[in-house]
Amino acid sequence: MSRLPITKTPKVYVGGAFIRSESSRVFPLPDARGDFFANIPQCTRKDLRNAVEAAAKAGPGWAKRTAYNRGQILYRLGEMLEARAAEMTAALIRFGAPKARAAREVGLTVDRLIYYAGWADKYEQVLGSVNPVAAPYFNFTVTEPMGVVGVIAPDTLPLLGLVSMVAPAIVSGNTVVALASERHPYPAILLGEMLATSDLPGGVVNLLTGFRKELVPTFATHTHLRAISAAVTASERKTIELGAAESVKRTHFVDAEKTDWFGDRAQSLYEIRDFLELKTTWHPVGA
């Protein structure tokens, strides 16, 4: 008699722990053939609130790490994903990705992490400046992370899209609360497991699963989220912008359909810049 396999209970990764929704709600996720795969947490507004708190708690420590250290941790993330590439590829295939594309998506996701890992101790040198003011002052502009960034990931390329949006936000010291693809949430669940075994401190990346309709308005209005990076529809965009106005939140939109996630343009120094504040300091020069 063949052995009955143990199935995994998918949980979301929040604050460094694997949790169910506080509401205990789940939704059934079928695989590409239509067979039942697992129940996925249907996260609520309160789960989002809790995730933002976890992200806010992790923020100062993450931002204070040296750029070199953040770069190494992002690199380690790449290592973890590379090591479990087969598992991730299989998951993508199970939910409908053609084989070749799935392998390519996983490989490029690793590369994207490595790309941003390398920026960690360099973007400041390109984006900051010393400014020659017309008075006896030393004046310089540095970049700083914004704080907690909300990410709403695309359905197309659920792994690469998500990582392409999360990595440039966290490399500079932001922390992230991300809503995984509604249609293909499982890669994000799996990614959470890989994050947990990397050196990334708990709370730096928090991954929620659930329904956009339920969560997007809360992403929009939560004032502790200082920025939103979203791959959304036009009407969702309006919702986010209306909500963002209430606390002068920074918004960054990605056109999921037009974006060539595999292309070089999908990764850029300016994706990092979009989640940075610029701070200028003046000090007199004199003895």
Next chain:
Amino acid sequence: MPTLVSARKKAASGRNGRSGPELIFGDLWPYDPAPETADPKLKPRYELFINGEFVAPKGGKYFDSINPANEQKLAKIALAGAADVDAAYRAARRAYETVWSRMPGRERSKYLFRIARLLQDRAREFAVAETMDGGKPIKESRDFDVPMAAAHFFYHAGWADKLEYVAPGRGVAPLGVVGQVIPWNFPLLMLAWKIAPALAMGNCVVLKPAETTSITALKFAEILQDAELPPGVVNFVTGAGETGAAVMGHPLAAKVAFTGSTEVGKIIMRSLAGTGKKMTMELGGKAANIVFDDAPINQAVEGIVNGIFFNQGHVCCAGSRLLVHEPVAGEILAKLKNRLKVLRVGDPLDKNTDIGAINSREQLAKIHELVDSGVKEGAALFQPPCRLPAKGFYFPPTLFSEVTMSHRIASEEIFGPVLSILTFRTVDEAIEKANNTAYGLSAGVWTDKGSRILKMSTELKAGVVWANTYNKFDPASPFGGYKESGFGREGGRQGLLDYAKLI
């Protein structure tokens, strides 16, 4: 933790604090009136500036611009309606497509240099006009606003043919027509902050000055004509909130840039939700100016005064919340009181005036309301004896001590010559109090310890940190806020990028 030094100091000031020696700032040597007499060359009536020409508003309506120093009418200003705003945008779009976006940067650059030079030529005339229209002291419009406005054009002129250095690794392109709405506190300077980078990048502009301070923008239009700037590259539409809404909401605006209150900024953000327009918001502030016990106290007192009384406190980055280290709180309050006695409040055109007129009756009422709330909520008020002119809008320099974070005067932007003084005991407490606000535009820190300066500068959630100084500006220095103080920067290479798209 206070140092031993400051403990000794505190003991000393306590010993002599009660009925100690006083300085006399009396009338032994009063200054005679010293009015600036240069001719501001005002016209009785100002039209809209559209497509390189002064044109009457289609609705035929005008409003009065008054001098807040004496409530006298200065000129009639055209009231732009939606049709006028539309005409301005069409002219701008035409200029953008046919001339400005096609012109080599080298040539655009020369126009901006010309503008800078022509403004320098007429500096005194503009300073007088600015002071009469807005109420700020002539020494500020003469020594700060106008020269700084010219400097912004000069700085950005040099960028126009060097745009490939703005975004390393990427090319940049102009956005198109930019709609800009500016406030009344630095009318000409805000105009320069907005127009210079937009034009350097190759954009065209429709700008609305503040309702109470339109005159220098329309005088500036004369300079644009003298500079032979191609028609339509810059257009001025004057009016109040309705005109502003039309400027912000016009479909031809690829980007809008707004400087003003957080309240109005949010309204604009809401109204533009879903339109895809780019935005820059430079909004309100409630900056903490933090003084440690090891600071150069006498210069800190100057910095505090400059931080809150510059331009009557009509400054979004004003150091309106003074956070003083407890060991030196008594000394600083005493020194501030003496310093306030020397400030000269009165006729803005007098060269010796330090604090001029409040910009409008409405603003004066708002200041009164908030100051009354401070008194009601139990803060200790100090105002030096001073004679305010009978006509016009004036408010004496005001200190509130014994303020706590829950007082309205500690959290709301007063935008007037009113300083709220709070105390702190430790570095962490100073940081917490400074950051305990929805705003994040600027902050000040005064200490002699280098490593503490850098620590504070890192921890303060503000776009500009002045260490051992306050209220300093430069075209090369990016300016703009964190949190509800807005987003985007003005000035420097970083500010320029906000007027570009990456290609």
Next chain:
Amino acid sequence: MVCDLMKAGQSASLRKLFDEIGPVDCVGIEERVAKYATRSIKKVAKVWGLKTAVSMLDLTTLEGKDTPGKVASLCRKALRPSDDPAVPSVAAVCVYPSMVRHAKKHVAGTSVKVASVATAFPSGQAPLKTRLAEVRAAVADGADEIDMVINRGAFLEGEFGEVQDEISAVVEACGAAALKVILEVSELETYDNIRAASFLAMEVIRAGDFIKTSTGKTSLNATLGNNQVMIEAIRDFYLDTGVAIGMKPAGGIRTAKQSLQFLIAIKETLGDAWLTNKRYRFGASSLLNDLLRQLEKEKTGAYQAPYYFSEATESY
């Protein structure tokens, strides 16, 4: 040996004093004083300022070629700077010790004091004994005021106790004469040092004594900046102790316009109580004629040629 240790201890405690008085930000000082230069003083205020500046002058001649004759003409000018009786006498004539008795003959019994630079002016590089003897001799010859130099070498070495002890010794040697302590700011170099030296001096001199910027014999003399540092020190010392010390900028103030800016600094920093020659002096020689020129211009409305005024050095 014991004596050395005591001295070291005294210097250490004075170093603590410097912590207590706090640092000076030099850019902040420059910005503060730049605002004085933008004040516009007109009409009645200008005339009052010019006359007050005249009354605050220590009319000075400090040359190797000084003679009793030169001092005599200086004294006449000091007593009656102008034919206009509304123009006051200056505060004092300032001369070398050898000229004190000659000067005293001319101004005795008037409001004009005789001030003398003693203590091996301008370097101060003579044994303390010699310097004190010089002070006593000048006082004995009739000097009402003594302008001493501090020991800059000792100051820069950190021997603050020695600096202060020497000032105390000169105070004693002065007797009833008022003392002006010259810091020689150009040699102290930084505003921090100037503030520290001001406090060192103020702790041991008497109410009514002065601190003074410079000898006029080095490249940099009185500026609005070092004047500001010193008058802020005077203010802080006064508010702390109630002891009012006077101030004398010297050297480099040649024009009426400059002197008005210094007076504005006083008005806005120390207040009305220091707008008197009992608490503020200008050490200058050519300033007087420019003050007189400007006063004449205010009276007549016509700009004046320098050679209309006695003792003018400009002959073209």
